[in-house]
Amino acid sequence: MKVFKAIWPSLLLIGLIYALGNSFGSIPAIGKLFNPFTGFWQNSETNSLKPESLRIKGLKEEVIIKFDENRIPHIFAKNDEDLYFAQGYTIASDRLWQMEFYTLVAAGRLTEVVGKRALEYDQYNRRSGMNFTADKIIERIDEFPQLKKAAESYAAGVNAYIATLSEKDLPIEYKILGYSPEAWSPKKSMLMMMNMRNQLNGGSTDFKMSQLAQKYGMEVVEELFPNYPNSENPVIPDGSPLLFEPLKLPEIPELTAIFPDDNLVAMSLQNPNPEIGSNNWAIAGSKSATGLPILANDPHLGLSFPSIWYQMQLSSPNVNVYGSCLPGAPGVIIGFNKDIAWGVTNVGSDVMDFYKIKFKDNSKSEYWHDNQWKKTTRRLETYTIKGEDTVVDTLISTHHGPVIYMEKDKSNFNKSVPAGYGMKWITNETEPTDLLCFLGLNSAKNYADYRNALTKYIAPAQNFVFASNENDIAITPNGKFPLKWKGQGKFLLDGTRADHDWQGYIPSEQNPHVKNPVNGYLSSANQSTVNPKDYPYYLDWVSADPYRGTQINHRLEAMQKATADSLRSIQNDNYSLAAEWFLPSLLAILDSSQTKNQEAIKLLKAWNYRNDANEKAASIFETWINIFMDKVWDDEFPEKENMMHPTEGVTLKLLLEKPNSKWFDNVKTTNKVETLNDIVFFSFDETIDSLNKTYGDISEKWNWYKVKKTGIRHLIEAFKAFSRFNIENGGGKRIVNASTGKSGPSWRMIVELDKEWPRAYGIYPGGQSGNPGSKFYNNMVYSWQNGKLTELLFLKNVNQESDRIITLQTLKPLK
């Protein structure tokens, strides 16, 4: 008893320290977190300047880093190894948690930090092969010494930074979620690139189209889902000459699609997402005030904290480049140097196909292909789950790729990866050279260097726009494109037939390409790549609606003596071509209606078609067009049953040319045949009702930004307090200024090329620091929402002085 009296407080203390020092489920380690010496208070920056001088093991020579007023590092190294080492070190010091988080996503390892709720997501990511492919890529990295050197130096730099950290220095997300960073490696840089491949090339409509064709027949598919839009302004201007002798085209087999047995599938897959699009363009000297080209780019991605981009200047004897980097990858991804500038938008061609596999028996060790039984391969995938037992599953692969799901699942009815199908996906190509393309662009001096760099690029295919101070402009929809027969992969394919395999690849020098067009400009906005009349190979059948591409080209066509500021006005262009094209007809029909919502009609009639932040009519139109599309199509092609709607372009054509089309009838009403007019009346009244319900009577609450609700969310969505909501800006998914609820221009850049030294402007919606406790976490958001750009400080060399440099940091080798 005496002993117990003496030790019970100690036992309780040990228990308490254990309980408060560990995270349980979603409850963080409260004791550790609230202790101001180790916890979140340590992430509150009291001095935002970086330390002046550090000695670091692994550097060869001294590196100087100048931080400007937005904490953008300008790194000056004496050799390339030190340059990428310092890049890794610096980016890790601002974005370590984010970098690792992306790699956990791509490798299907989120369960290790957030627990079982991520298992289904992890399993999809792991089974689709990204982790496996990253391993394969690394196995081949020795073939590419330049890449190996950059990736290893970068990893060494990240690890040198991790080695300086004690518990109190960890990014706050580690403290809340209760884990610590792992060592970085070149494989993780590849996982970061996998993540981009998945984000930009990871959608498919094959199952939906097959189901649709099965129900309505190929004629309806051809009418409503044509292989090329009837009105388009493609990336490669119409009539551009073919500059090469094409390969023999694969013949179209007599069977081009197979139909699913039923509409049960295993897992949801997004449609290729038009909101994750982008704009870029270049104008030639003939159109610019300076007489030399100007280039602009704004990639639209999910808006996040920490920001997807990180600005840097990287300088060594071999390169001096400025631009936006992806946290985790060496080099600059979108940027410029003294002589050239480049930018990217997503091509979105069809690079993911599904093949029905015929297994010999239940062991699934052999499958039928090209008139013989072939062996499958098996791999065990192990998932470590925080706080729970490990899960292991077996992944079976064919030469088509992994069979992601074996079982149909009735409870997963509304989903679109079919069970029992092999997935062929460009993401699983194992050439390690993507990053070599960017490193090549970083040091490119002219058009020839640009073309050479592009041959190294695999995926996700991008429209690489280019401009140089030799007055060249060019655009190349570029990546590794499968060689397909026309329409191949629009539907599910037959995995037993050799003629359904991808028929090789388009040689990279035969990718679509235009240089110095007579009209003096080039642009891309995720629209169709090229008119099939101008290009022999099949790339895809569907792309973003032509609004952004057409509006950009209208603006560029009209421009003379343009400056960076005139191009900035295009990036911020809120004009709605959708409204210009749809609204007059819709309003004409409404004139004959008895609707009581006359005030809303008045607003629409007075509207200048601009989706400005405080425009009420924009809220009405954007809501209306969505409801209208739904009313026209969802009766025949219900999205809930894994169908998809025809495009707005197809709908517009019907509206203008075939107002009596049977598609306007609502097939769900048996006693009535609805006309276009009925659909317009219903959809309009429903629009106003739904706006009334959410926002009350017409008032300030109807202002477009309040309805659009653009938000910048922390990568952990539950961390709302680290996010920003209700950003007051204009735009929309049909608008050049493509801000939507969750996505938007993630980096805006404009570069005026010059014989002496370029002038460049840029901004992204966030800040350089990934730390919510830093004033550099979101300091650029306000300028971004107002459409402003910051002049980018591009130093000529380490000796150039600038009063914008706030901190000078010297990294010295530690022998």
Added chain:
Amino acid sequence: MIYLLIVLFGAALSYMGPWWIGAAVAFIVCRWKAKSSKQAFVQSALALSSLWVGYALFIFLNSDVDMATKMTGILTSSVDGFGKTSNINFIFGITALLSSTIGGLAGLAGFSLKRL
């Protein structure tokens, strides 16, 4: 005396961590110096909460960003927590509660072992 010793050694060692080092200091000081369980508990609780709350307050007053609001938001799964003043009270309240409980218990544990 006990109070001062814990604050001084606690502050010096807390920079090195781990997070429970303050408790260890209270434990040792009370094992060595404390005269009664009440004294051990109260002075240790006061000492550790002075350390935690005092240092947190110092950071709070000197930082660029309002972490009290952000962390309250994270812990309550809302954007802005309970509102500015309540957030500060909430964060410092929990800090005081945790540090005094851990500190007091550690002091008591150290003193109690004297009975063996």
